[in-house]
Amino acid sequence: MAKHETPLLDQLESGPWPSFVSDLKQEAASRAKNEKGVEFQTPVDAVEDLLGVLELSYKHGRTHWKHGGIVGVFGYGGGVIGRYCDQPEMFPGVAHFHTMRISQPAGKYYTTEYLKQLCDLWEFRGSGITNMHGSTGDIIFIGTSTPQLEEIFYELTHTFNQDLGGSGSNLRTPSDCIGSSRCEYACYDTQAICHELTNEYQDELHRPAFPYKFKFKFDGCPNCCVASIARSDMSFIGTWKDDIRIDQEAVKAYVAGEIPSNAGAHAGRDWGPFDIQKEVVGLCPTGCMRYEGGKLEINTPECTRCMHCINVMPRALRIGNDRGLSILVGAKAPILDGAQMGSLLVPFIKVEEPYDEIKAVIESIWDWWMEEGKNRERLGELIKRQGFQALLTATGIKAVPQHVIEPRSNPYIFWKEDEVEGGWERDVTEYRKYHQR
Amino acid sequence: MDKDAARKIIVDGLTKKLKTKSKFYLKDFYKMLPDEKNKDIKNLVNLMVREEILEYWSSGSTTMIGLKGKGKQAAAEDEN
Structure with missing residues (x-):
């Protein structure tokens, strides 16, 4: 039985897409069950209260979060964002509900083991709710209290060799x-x-x-x-200065329908045979290409490196060799x-x-x-x-x-x-x- | 200017304004020490945070800086 009635949120689950409401309910149920016997340092019903305050915000048409605060870890001016609920009596589990930004690894490569460890830490010291990833790319931990911040930071830096990301008037996580x-x-x-x-x-x-x-x-x-x-x-x-490298045999193979265009990305529907004139040459924004006598030519000084032709025929066209940014x-x-x-x-x-x-x-x-x-x-x-x-x-x-x-x-x-x-x-x-x- | 004199100017400047304001933009500190390089002032302000003379306040998008312990504090930030 849910702690708060959430008819408006329930309605969001009825669409065809995966719903964050379902995810939150799943996490709320998992914390209530606590099969692993975690000693939660953030109220066990924090996720229930989060659903409750969100429902109330939809009902009132206004937010019940207060923005910002003095919270942070020692010596850092970023990485933690203070969040307080303005209805703490109704929703005590989210009264103090700060966000932490965890710097994502370059290219967002990490092992599943590492992710599990991060999630276990957050289940223990935070609400268990994450946002993978925030707009800047960081792993976002949503919801913990001030005393937990230094503990989490110590664990992140000492056990996981992991830093916080940027927030505030800082350089943000590249x-x-x-x-x-x-x-x-x-x-x-x-x-x-x-x-x-x-x-x-x-x-x-x-x-x-x-x-x-x-x-x-x-x-x-x-x-x-x-x-x-x-x-x-x-x-x-990234860009290049010299010519796009053309494999004329592969171009012919695309034209003959032997290689699917766009690496087969549009295979879900019959678009008819590939038309190089219409789909590549005619769509070149600077008109720098022509296909005549079975040969594709590109006038490099006119090319803006829009990537369209390369995306359509990746096996025939490749980026140039004189590269930079x-x-x-x-x-x-x-x-x-x-x-x-x-x-x-x-x-x-x-x-x-x-x-x-x-x-x-x-x-x-x-x-x-x-x-x-x-x-x-x-x-x-x-x-x-x-x-x-x-x-x-x-x-x-x-x-x-x-x-x-x-x-x-x-x-x-x-x-x-x-x-x-x-x-x-x-x-x-x-x-x-x-x-x- | 030596660091201690600069520290004093900053603390005095912030204390004087405490009645009306407890959080300041970094640029406000530049005005307090017009003869110093902005980069040096930035480094000093950040050092003063580590020395626990100043503290950061962040909205998430913007950072402000104030005297530690002055103005609304973390424990009372959930109060109106």
């Missing part, structure tokens, strides 16, 4: 795709650089240094599986000033350890943003407020045509006063001699 470990499209080793920069910038990750949050994300290719271009202040996207800056979700995609800052840079050139770009951006950024102003908003040119000046990067989004709509490349003969000052009397008012 996030990457699986990269060259399993993906042939990866133009650089995303996990290597993600790991290196995570270690390099430990101070920024754990101790607040910035006007607001700052996110790095690493995508191995322009397919952008981590969506870095939309979600990170600095987005590192592009750096885009300023993407963000719509909290203050509307959502923004990243703007291209560095069109191409080689990815070579110890990544000094990349670190130099990062640090020059941080210096500028820490100096000029207002409280709670994301990098993208600062770029919008001061202009892209200010960013170029701060980073010492020369304006190049790739910075221009499209001809005649460039809002940010302007002449500076010292670049113009005579500057901005003029003699008005002299001017009036030749021009009437």
Whole structure:
């Protein structure tokens, strides 16, 4: 018998999709049963109360959570987010219900044994509820009380060699795709650089240094599986400079229907025979391809590396060999000033350890943003407020045509006063001699 | 400026404002020590947290900093 009646939540279980309500009920039942005899350090009925407070929020159409707090682990300014329920008498199990962010391993690789150990720790010291994974990529532990925080942190760092992630005005846990470990499209080793920069910038990750949050994300290719271009202040996207490698025999095999397009991803329905003209050449955004006389040609200078042709015919087309990454800056979700995609800052840079050139770009951006950024102003908003040119000046990067989004709509490349003969000052009397008012 | 003098300016500055405010943005500390580099002030503020002179307050998205033990405290944060 459930502790709280939850008719509105029950309704959410009726759809065709897996429901978080069912998951929560399962966890509530498991804690009530306690087959493993765990000495719960968070109230056993915390999940029941969580369901109860959520039902009440749906009923009232408002939240019953209070946001933020002084909670944290010693010396860290991030990784723990205080949460308190404003109906503690009705729902004592969630009166103090803090969130912990656990830094995800690069590429989110871990063993099932490790996951089980993490879950056992959380069952013991927390509510048992996790979010795999949060938007920034962290493993999220939802719901524990202040006295448990240091205990969990000690166990994580000493037994599991596991750190907390970033929150607050910190560098957030850097996030990457699986990269060259399993993906042939990866133009650089995303996990290597993600790991290196995570270690390099430990101070920024754990101790607040910035006007607001700052996110790095690493995508191995322009397919952008981590969506870095939309979600990170600095987005590192793999790319290449030379030609897409074409295997003309494999192209013919695709055309003949011997190899399924998109690696068979659209096999659930009969789409008719593969049409290279319609499905590849005709969909190229820059029109840089042609297929004539059984031969596919790509005009590389016109190619934007959109990945479409490679995705459709992965056995015939492969990324080029002269590989590196592009750096885009300023993407963000719509909290203050509307959502923004990243703007291209560095069109191409080689990815070579110890990544000094990349670190130099990062640090020059941080210096500028820490100096000029207002409280709670994301990098993208600062770029919008001061202009892209200010960013170029701060980073010492020369304006190049790739910075221009499209001809005649460039809002940010302007002449500076010292670049113009005579500057901005003029003699008005002299001017009036030749021009009437 | 030596660290102890900077510490004193920060503690005095925060104490003076306690009546109206107990949590501050990092940038507020930059204004207290205009001649110092922002990075040095950031490092000092974080050191003062480790020394338990200051403490962090975080909403989850933004971090603020105040004198340890002043303003609303963790034990009372669930009270209105």
